[in-house]
Amino acid sequence: xxxxxxxxxxxxxxxxxxxxxxxxxxxxxxxxxxxxxxxxxxxxxxxxxxxxxxxxxxxxxxxxxxxxxxxxxxxxxxxxxxxxxxxxxxxxxxxxxxxxxxxxxxxxxxxxxxxxxxxxxxxxxxxxxxxxxxxxxxxxxxxxxxxxxxxxxxxxxxxxxxxxxxxxxxxxxxxxxxxxxxxxxxxxxxxxxxxxxxxxxxxxxxxxxxxxxxxxxxxxxxxxxxxxxxxxxxxxxxxxxxxxxxx
Amino acid sequence: xxxxxxxxxxxxxxxxxxxxxxxxxxxxxxxxxxxxxxxxxxxxxxxxxxxxxxxxxxxxxxxxxxxxxxxxxxxxxxxxxxxxxxxxxxxxxxxxxxxxxxxxxxxxxxxxxxxxxxxxxxxxxxxxxxxxxxxxxxxxxxxxxxxxxxxxxxxxxxxxxxxxxxxxxxxxxxxxxxxxxxxxxxxxxxxxxxxxxxxxxxxxxxxxxxxxxxxxxxxxxxxxxxxxxxxxxxxxxxxxxxxxxxxxxxxxxxxxxxxxxxxxxxxxxxxxxxxxxxxxxxxxxxxxxxxxxxxxxxxxxxxxxxxxxxxxxxxxxxxxxxxxxxxxxxx
Numbered sequence: 001x002x003x004x005x006x007x008x009x010x011x012x013x014x015x016x017x018x019x020x021x022x023x024x025x026x027x028x029x030x031x032x033x034x035x036x037x038x039x040x041x042x043x044x045x046x047x048x049x050x051x052x053x054x055x056x057x058x059x060x061x062x063x064x065x066x067x068x069x070x071x072x073x074x075x076x077x078x079x080x081x082x083x084x085x086x087x088x089x090x091x092x093x094x095x096x097x098x099x100x101x102x103x104x105x106x107x108x109x110x111x112x113x114x115x116x117x118x119x120x121x122x123x124x125x126x127x128x129x130x131x132x133x134x135x136x137x138x139x140x141x142x143x144x145x146x147x148x149x150x151x152x153x154x155x156x157x158x159x160x161x162x163x164x165x166x167x168x169x170x171x172x173x174x175x176x177x178x179x180x181x182x183x184x185x186x187x188x189x190x191x192x193x194x195x196x197x198x199x200x201x202x203x204x205x206x207x208x209x210x211x212x213x214x215x216x217x218x219x220x221x222x223x224x225x226x227x228x229x230x231x232x233x234x235x236x237x238x239x240x241x242x243x244x245x246x247x
Numbered sequence: 248x249x250x251x252x253x254x255x256x257x258x259x260x261x262x263x264x265x266x267x268x269x270x271x272x273x274x275x276x277x278x279x280x281x282x283x284x285x286x287x288x289x290x291x292x293x294x295x296x297x298x299x300x301x302x303x304x305x306x307x308x309x310x311x312x313x314x315x316x317x318x319x320x321x322x323x324x325x326x327x328x329x330x331x332x333x334x335x336x337x338x339x340x341x342x343x344x345x346x347x348x349x350x351x352x353x354x355x356x357x358x359x360x361x362x363x364x365x366x367x368x369x370x371x372x373x374x375x376x377x378x379x380x381x382x383x384x385x386x387x388x389x390x391x392x393x394x395x396x397x398x399x400x401x402x403x404x405x406x407x408x409x410x411x412x413x414x415x416x417x418x419x420x421x422x423x424x425x426x427x428x429x430x431x432x433x434x435x436x437x438x439x440x441x442x443x444x445x446x447x448x449x450x451x452x453x454x455x456x457x458x459x460x461x462x463x464x465x466x467x468x469x470x471x472x473x474x475x476x477x478x479x480x481x482x483x484x485x486x487x488x489x490x491x492x493x494x495x496x497x498x499x500x501x502x503x504x505x506x507x508x509x510x511x512x513x514x515x516x517x518x519x520x521x522x523x524x525x526x527x528x529x530x531x532x533x534x535x536x537x538x539x540x541x542x543x544x545x546x547x548x549x550x551x552x553x554x555x556x557x558x559x560x561x562x563x564x565x566x567x568x569x570x571x572x573x574x575x576x577x578x
Contacts, residue, residue, distance in 0.1 A: 092490035
């Protein structure tokens with residue numbers, strides 16, 4: 001990080017979007033003038049109708065795509081100009097729950113959850129316990145050796161969540177994480193996210209589930225409408241400084 | 248629940264963040280190597296190996312077999328050339344082309360005496376009449392003699408120290424013509440110059456074939472690597488999203504292709520060895536001087552053994568370059 005970056009970075013800032021736009025090809029923008037700041041230890045819900053651009057916004061957030069315009073800062077660094085070789089280091093600080101799970105078909109549930117740790121070079125003796133704990137947490141202790149094809153949709157989603165959180169990421173991004181699980185499991189997963197949030201992980205959850213929003217009263221809601229972020233009070237762009245208030 | 252969650256290990260280490268390789272040194276090389284090996288084994292789990300089920304081992308086997316055979320051909324030709332060259336190097340033939348038997352015999356005896364007296368000549372041998380008869384028997388039938396009206400020249404073989412240069416040939420000629428006006432002198436190597444030229448051409452052809460086959464092998468591996476990359480693109484994207492680096496993914500594909508190439512190379516080497524040994528025994532059966540000089544030596548076999556290793560190295564290098572260039576297209 002250079003001196004200019006240091007001056008512009010807020011110590012509690014995890015991610016900042018400034019006038020970000022995204023277009024696919026020559027069509028009109030799917031995201032326009034997106035500006036917000038995510039702070040460490042905050043819990044965000046991203047809502048909006050289908051096609052509003054939630055998944056596109058999340059893709060920008062978890063560095064799967066570069067925007068067409070605007071500035072994205074992640075962990076205090078300009079993510080747009082970030083050299084490609086440094087991207088893996090940033091991605092290891094992110095946990096992502098994909099809407100379509102994206103489990104590796106030929107790996108067992110255990111090996112799928114262990115993947116982020118192995119990719120990061122964590123010694124094998126330090127892999128087994130957290131992976132087993134996470135699978136037990138999501139209720140799949142007895143399915144550790146099962147391949148994704150033999151798991152139900154809900155089970156696959158739980159494996160995907162376990163994989164996203166096993167490395168204790170700084171920022172957890174979840175795209176409809178409870179879409180395929182029963183209400184009890186959804187509540188349990190929400191509690192898991194809250195536990196992580198209390199430990200300092202910033203959580204961003206894209207969801208349609210209105211009940212979910214009500215269960216986390218301290219959360220901030222980001223509402224996308226036709227590619228634009230609704231922020232009538234400016235709270236997303238200039239949020240209250242929770243970290244400075246000691247919250 | 249929360250307490251169990253809290254028990255989980257701390258965040259990934261700063262070294263993991265930077266994707267640093269373990270430092271070697273301080274007498275810990277062995278442990279580092281073991282760790283790298285374990286990591287390599289774990290990385291191997293990220294993508295399934297092509298598992299010898301695809302066409303890659305077969306293609307590599309054929310390519311390696313052809314390359315080894317072409318290389319063996321080139322080496323055998325080189326051996327033929329060098330053996331013939333060693334045999335003919337410094338060789339000199341004197342023909343006494345005289346129709347009258349008595350004069351021919353007299354000039355031949357004189358020539359042998361002059362040659363033996365000259366410095367720089369290590370051996371002089373007058374070819375016996377029986378040997379000459381045997382040489383021309385296939386063309387003229389048995390028992391040709393002067394009475395039949397076919398005068399056969401006398402031949403004298405001589406061996407010089409060093410090569411037979413035109414200047415030396417001229418000096419020896421002038422000495423011989425004093426006692427044998429009918430003497431004709433030829434350097435033995437001169438007779439076979441067109442053969443040597445043809446052998447050199449064949450050697451270049453073999454080298455070109457080896458290069459061509461190496462290029463085809465590289466192209467095949469490139470194709471195989473791209474197919475492997477395409478069929479595992481989903482997995483590769485996941486590994487990328489989880490913080491996997493390009494070299495990590497490249498190593499996985501590289502190892503899979505390397506295993507295929509190693510199996511194919513071993514099979515190809517085995518097949519080629521059978522062909523070479525079979526051909527060698529056939530040619531050895533000919534018992535022809537020039538051909539028998541083309542037998543492969545121990546060193547030649549070592550060179551041939553390098554071919555499959557070079558094939559594996561080429562395959563792995565090609566796979567690595569191909570995968571890395573494909574990955575660069577992804578964010």
